[in-house]
Amino acid sequence: MKRLHLVGWLTAALLVAACGSTGGGGTTTNSYSGKTIKLGAILSLTQAGGVYGPQGRDGMNLAVKQINAAGGVNGAQISLTVKDDASDKAQSAAVAQTLIQQDQVMALLGPTLSNSAVAVHPLAESLKTPILAVSTTGIHIVPDCNFPTTTPCKFVFRDSLGEETAIPANIKAYAADSHPKTGVLLVAQDDKFSSDGGQIVQDNVSANGIQLLKTIKFNKAEADLSPYVTQAVQLKPDVIFITSLGAIPAKIMTGARQQGWQGQFLGGNGFNTATVSKQAAAAGTGARSASAWYLGNTFASNADFVSAYKAEYNVDPDQFSAQGYTAIKVLADSAKRANLTFTDLAGDRDKLRAAMEKVNLASTPLGPFQFTANHDVKQTVWVIAMDGKGGFTLVHEIK
Amino acid sequence: VDQQILNAIFIGSIYALFAVGYTLVFGVLDILNLAHSAVFMLGAAVTYSLVVNHGLPFWVACIVGVAVSALMGLVIEHVCLRPLRRRKAPPIAALITTIGLALIIVAAIEQGKPGSLFAWLWVDGANSVSFPTTAVPNTIWHVGDLTLQASKVVIIPISIALMLVLGYVIRFTQVGRGLRAVAENPRAARLMGLDVDRMISLTLVLSSALGGLAGILFGAALGDISPYIGRDSVEVRGLAVIVLGGMGSIAGAVVGGYLLGLIEVLAIVALGSNARGGVAFAALFLMLVLRPQGLFGAQLREKI
Numbered sequence: 001m002k003r004l005h006l007v008g009w010l011t012a013a014l015l016v017a018a019c020g021s022t023g024g025g026g027t028t029t030n031s032y033s034g035k036t037i038k039l040g041a042i043l044s045l046t047q048a049g050g051v052y053g054p055q056g057r058d059g060m061n062l063a064v065k066q067i068n069a070a071g072g073v074n075g076a077q078i079s080l081t082v083k084d085d086a087s088d089k090a091q092s093a094a095v096a097q098t099l100i101q102q103d104q105v106m107a108l109l110g111p112t113l114s115n116s117a118v119a120v121h122p123l124a125e126s127l128k129t130p131i132l133a134v135s136t137t138g139i140h141i142v143p144d145c146n147f148p149t150t151t152p153c154k155f156v157f158r159d160s161l162g163e164e165t166a167i168p169a170n171i172k173a174y175a176a177d178s179h180p181k182t183g184v185l186l187v188a189q190d191d192k193f194s195s196d197g198g199q200i201v202q203d204n205v206s207a208n209g210i211q212l213l214k215t216i217k218f219n220k221a222e223a224d225l226s227p228y229v230t231q232a233v234q235l236k237p238d239v240i241f242i243t244s245l246g247a248i249p250a251k252i253m254t255g256a257r258q259q260g261w262q263g264q265f266l267g268g269n270g271f272n273t274a275t276v277s278k279q280a281a282a283a284g285t286g287a288r289s290a291s292a293w294y295l296g297n298t299f300a301s302n303a304d305f306v307s308a309y310k311a312e313y314n315v316d317p318d319q320f321s322a323q324g325y326t327a328i329k330v331l332a333d334s335a336k337r338a339n340l341t342f343t344d345l346a347g348d349r350d351k352l353r354a355a356m357e358k359v360n361l362a363s364t365p366l367g368p369f370q371f372t373a374n375h376d377v378k379q380t381v382w383v384i385a386m387d388g389k390g391g392f393t394l395v396h397e398i399k
Numbered sequence: 400v401d402q403q404i405l406n407a408i409f410i411g412s413i414y415a416l417f418a419v420g421y422t423l424v425f426g427v428l429d430i431l432n433l434a435h436s437a438v439f440m441l442g443a444a445v446t447y448s449l450v451v452n453h454g455l456p457f458w459v460a461c462i463v464g465v466a467v468s469a470l471m472g473l474v475i476e477h478v479c480l481r482p483l484r485r486r487k488a489p490p491i492a493a494l495i496t497t498i499g500l501a502l503i504i505v506a507a508i509e510q511g512k513p514g515s516l517f518a519w520l521w522v523d524g525a526n527s528v529s530f531p532t533t534a535v536p537n538t539i540w541h542v543g544d545l546t547l548q549a550s551k552v553v554i555i556p557i558s559i560a561l562m563l564v565l566g567y568v569i570r571f572t573q574v575g576r577g578l579r580a581v582a583e584n585p586r587a588a589r590l591m592g593l594d595v596d597r598m599i600s601l602t603l604v605l606s607s608a609l610g611g612l613a614g615i616l617f618g619a620a621l622g623d624i625s626p627y628i629g630r631d632s633v634e635v636r637g638l639a640v641i642v643l644g645g646m647g648s649i650a651g652a653v654v655g656g657y658l659l660g661l662i663e664v665l666a667i668v669a670l671g672s673n674a675r676g677g678v679a680f681a682a683l684f685l686m687l688v689l690r691p692q693g694l695f696g697a698q699l700r701e702k703i
Contacts, residue, residue: 045524045525046509046524046525047525047627048525050509050524050525050526051525051526051527054524189672189673216672217671217672217673218672218675219675219676221627221631221632222631222632222675223617223621223623223628223631223632224406224410224621224632226406226409226410226621227403227406227407227663227664227667227668227675228667228672230402230403230406231403231667231668231672234402246527247526247527247623247625250527250529250622251527251621251622251623254529254622258539258546258548259402259546260541260546275526279527279528279529281532
């Protein structure tokens with residue numbers, strides 16, 4: 001009899017426990033099922049940032065497709081609206097406003113360029129909509145999106161490795177390997193991404209024993225960079241630093257090699273896409289940058305991502321695809337835990353924000369993923385070099 | 400500095416070739432054809448596409464590229480200019496229609512991605528691409544401290560030869576006399592039995608062929624072909640060149656092109672990189688104040 005009692009109690013306890021999990025989940029499942037979690041992405045699909053935006057979009061769409069096919073987020077489907085900002089700051093802000101107010105998205109992703117983030121992030125912050133930066137690497141992105149005001153922005157997050165981490169890591173690794181003495185910095189002065197990167201280079205060279213001979217400034221839309229390259233090469237530096245993006249790095253590399261310069265190219269995030277490596281071709285061989293992601297990483301979450309991406313789009317993903325893909329996973333995981341109501345949009349946006357702060361994913365293509373207290377990404381840094389054939393090789397792994 | 404002077408001559412040749420086409424239309428029609436920069440880009444894009452995506456030899460692709468550009472000249476005339484002329488619209492209207500056509504051409508190229516409507520024309524979207532060295536050999540010579548690239552060196556004789564031929568045609572041939580007559584007074588030319596519309600079409604074909612060729616040479620020499628090369632690199636500069644040289648003057652456009660290239664490069668060397676655009680446009684401003692007709696604009700009676 002006693003035994004039966006015990007079994008009865010145990011069964012009851014198990015039932016309660018089960019209800020505790022599925023019961024809690026039960027209510028969430030009910031409120032989630034059949035609903036749609038609306039997300040909006042502001043990406044640069046055309047103009048200067050058009051080299052990076054489309055891959056980000058493809059990574060995001062792949063993640064959305066996988067999550068929805070696997071039953072969605074507690075039964076809710078994700079719908080992602082991608083809008084092009086044409087790499088233009090004003091258009092980027094206008095698109096963000098439409099997504100927040102007209103399309104009533106729960107959260108935003110993007111924008112592609114740091115230059116546009118300056119306009120978009122403060123807007124999202126003031127309209128209390130969570131925004132996850134997927135490729136912006138400049139300074140003052142998180143937490144001080146309203147720089148020079150230093151109040152932390154509550155709604156702005158970033159899953160892309162900042163240049164403040166990546167560039168110093170890259171310089172330090174190369175200095176330790178080859179002990180260069182002199183360098184020249186080429187920087188696009190009218191581009192926030194490039195000038196921020198240039199600032200970081202200037203701040204980090206002397207600590208690594210490198211004397212910066214000259215900083216050569218140009219404008220990002222100039223097609224003929226030969227006068228600047230000639231200036232740089234004539235100074236005969238050991239290293240040429242390039243912090244620009246788009247077609248500029250490849251042009252500088254080709255020009256400098258043609259003029260017979262043999263030194264080392266070091267750069268930033270602008271190097272980290274196959275397009276740039278392909279454009280630079282042989283001239284880019286050995287050019288190093290620190291990256292948030294490396295194609296050749298064989299851990300399961302990356303290998304699976306790479307093969308799914310290849311199956312879907314018939315090309316290799318790049319860092320921007322990986323960051324876009326990870327961003328959707330981060331938002332889906334947060335939405336799952338946020339107990340969304342789907343009736344009170346403002347309340348849901350705040351709940352999602354709170355859940356994002358606690359994200360802790362063991363496996364993403366970027367490796368284990370968490371946000372720091374400043375809403376910045378916490379991850380491994382991969383130092384990679386162009387292989388001269390449109391790809392990259394891994395040089396160092398910095399935990 | 401020697402290498403820098405070479406840099407100036409190379410870029411100056413491209414400015415000159417581009418501006419000659421620009422100024423030709425202005426000389427005949429008294430309007431600015433703002434689609435000229437889009438034709439410049441189209442020439443480069445079509446040639447690239449034929450070489451890389453359709454496997455044609457570079458020389459054949461160049462000829463087709465120039466031909467497509469010339470055809471685009473006819474499109475400009477028939478879509479943007481002739482209908483307005485028929486309605487006696489003010490010149491500003493042509494400015495707007497040509498800007499519109501330029502935007503459409505750039506947007507069409509920009510949309511060209513694998514699987515898209517324009518994939519046969521361009522597959523690289525907003526990306527900047529360059530000719531593969533296997534298809535377009537680019538020999539490099541080192542002479543002393545100087546680096547000479549074949550793709551840049553060829554620009555100079557090609558530009559000069561073309562400009563001489565054009566100068567000869569306009570000055571000494573029947574067609575040239577016709578063009579000059581239309582430039583002088585279209586109405587009188589018509590009364591003399593000239594087919595003015597045909598002369599104008601011819602002007603646009605010539606101008607656009609030169610623009611397209613300038614684009615091809617630019618793409619090959621600078622390793623930069625994208626939907627934006629016309630707009631970003633030559634559109635405003637071309638305008639500066641023809642003002643510098645004298646609106647409508649071919650010799651002026653040639654001299655103005657080399658002058659602008661030289662001013663820009665010297666500004667970078669002497670004053671630092673920030674000065675490139677500023678100094679060039681300061682020179683332009685000075686020219687407008689001191690000599691509004693430009694270097695070669697003295698004989699206002701004869702425009703081209």
